[in-house]
Amino acid sequence: MKEELLKIASESLSSDEVSEIVKEKFMNALGGAIEDAFRWGDAKHAIEEKVKEVMVPYIESYDFSEYLPKLDSVLTEIVNSDFCIGNKKILENFKDLMMEPEQKEIKLTDLFKAWIKQCERDIDTEDLDIDYDDGVSYQSVECEMRFELEDKPSWSSVQRAVITFENEHDEKLNVEIPVSKWIWDNGKEEPYTLSSYKDLTISSIRNLSEFEVLLLRLSRAKTAIVIDKEYDDSYIRPEKEPEADFH
Known part of the structure; x- marks a missing residue:
């Protein structure tokens, strides 16, 4: 077996x-x-x-610029369609965010002017006095711009700073913008660029102002911020017109 x-x-x-x-x-x-x-x-x-x-x-x-006009055309068509009326603001802001800034650099004073322009549209006119000297308008609101360096550790190659745009009448319009630049060991300095400005979600895109969209575009493109002035002041002239009351 x-x-x-x-x-x-x-x-x-x-x-x-x-x-x-x-x-x-x-x-x-x-x-x-x-x-x-x-x-x-x-x-x-x-x-x-x-x-x-x-x-x-x-x-x-690779040069993607040839596709930008196509993207602009498609997004414009989507924005204007009846299907997307409810989300039109989201799509408009998204379209603007996708466009590369034309300028490679922007002066700080020009950024200040862009903020003032936004404030003139959005500022709360409640409690503002009315000026009758030249027609009927709300009195202008003082505002200022400051550029302030932050302390840099001796071991760090990054210099950080904060840009502040503010007024005392409508504080919700005030902004602090973080910027930074590289300083190399050989003494060479890169220009300032915007640090990460804001975390975005789809729903938050709806509420972005034109100025916030501009900041996000500049941040994404690493556009150089030219510090032509460290301090400046100006006036916000509200676009909203008051009802005339001569009594």
């Missing part, structure tokens, strides 16, 4: 069918090992690095 079993086992192991089974299982095991190697580990990391070496320079050098 023992000899018969050994004979059967010997014949089975030497058969072509067993060879095929062993071959199949070996190929499956080898395939699984290779798949795992490409899923994580050194092989996957090596492939990712090679892809980055080729793709990143290509993407950075």
Whole structure:
């Protein structure tokens, strides 16, 4: 009996069918090992690095400007469609956010003027006196701009600062804008750019003012902020007109 079993086992192991089974299982095991190697580990990391070496320079050098008019046209059509009336403000702001700023740099005083323009549309006119000297209008509101450096640790290569636009009448319009610049060991200084200004969600896009959209565009494009003045003051002249009352 023992000899018969050994004979059967010997014949089975030497058969072509067993060879095929062993071959199949070996190929499956080898395939699984290779798949795992490409899923994580050194092989996957090596492939990712090679892809980055080729793709990143290509993407950075590619000129996407030819697509901007198409994007503008598509978004304009969407904004004006009846289907999107309820979300028109979201789409308008999104469209503006996607457009690259025309200027590579902007003066701080010009940014101050843009903020004043926004304030003139939005300022709360309650409790403002009415001026009758030249027609009927609300009295202007004083405002000011300040640029203030923050303390920089001796070991840091980043100089941070805060831009403040404010008025005393309507505090909800006041803004603080963080900016920063790199100072290299050789003494070379990069221009100031806006730090991350605001975290966005889809719902928050609806409530952005034109000035906030401008800041986000400048921040995304890393537009240089030229500090042409560290302090300035001006007046906010409300666009809203009061009802005349001469009694």
